[in-house]
Amino acid sequence: MISKEMTVLNEQGFHVRPAQLFAEKAGAFASSVRVRGEAGEADGKSMLELMTLGLAQGSRLTLETDGPDEAEALKTLAELIDGRFGEA
Numbered sequence: 001m002i003s004k005e006m007t008v009l010n011e012q013g014f015h016v017r018p019a020q021l022f023a024e025k026a027g028a029f030a031s032s033v034r035v036r037g038e039a040g041e042a043d044g045k046s047m048l049e050l051m052t053l054g055l056a057q058g059s060r061l062t063l064e065t066d067g068p069d070e071a072e073a074l075k076t077l078a079e080l081i082d083g084r085f086g087e088a
Contacts, residue, residue, distance in 0.1 A: 001066035002074055010084035013056035016047075018085035023047040025080055031067025033077065044077070 010018060026033040026044040033044030037059060042049035044063070055061055063081070065073040 001064055002070050003062050003064040004074060004078055005060065005062050006078060006081050008055050008057055008059045008061065008081065010087045011057055012087070013059065014050055014053060016051070018087075019047045019050040021085055022050060022077065022080060025076060026073065029065070029067070029069050029073040029076075031065045031070040031073045033073060034064040034066075036062040036064065 008014060012018070014022070022035075023045055035042050035044050035050060035053065035055075037053040037055050039053050042053050044050065053061075061081075063074060063077055065071075065077070067073075
């Protein structure tokens with residue numbers, strides 16, 4: 001298992017579109033993906049679970065991946081978060 005602490009940068013936080021994008025990207029990997037925030041933790045492959053974390057702009061989270069492609073999964077998902085989910 002590997003992990004990375006991050007900050008949500010996009011203006012709207014983990015709202016519907018970013019949560020869906022994240023879950024779709026996470027689902028492409030064999031590794032498990034967990035997202036931990038102040039409100040708890042979620043399966044990174046579940047849009048609904050991600051939205052229950054209430055991650056607004058500026059929220060800190062820990063992204064964890066575990067499995068055969070964990071490094072690639074962590075890199076890809078961290079880039080999505082750092083890239084503000086493609087939002088301006």
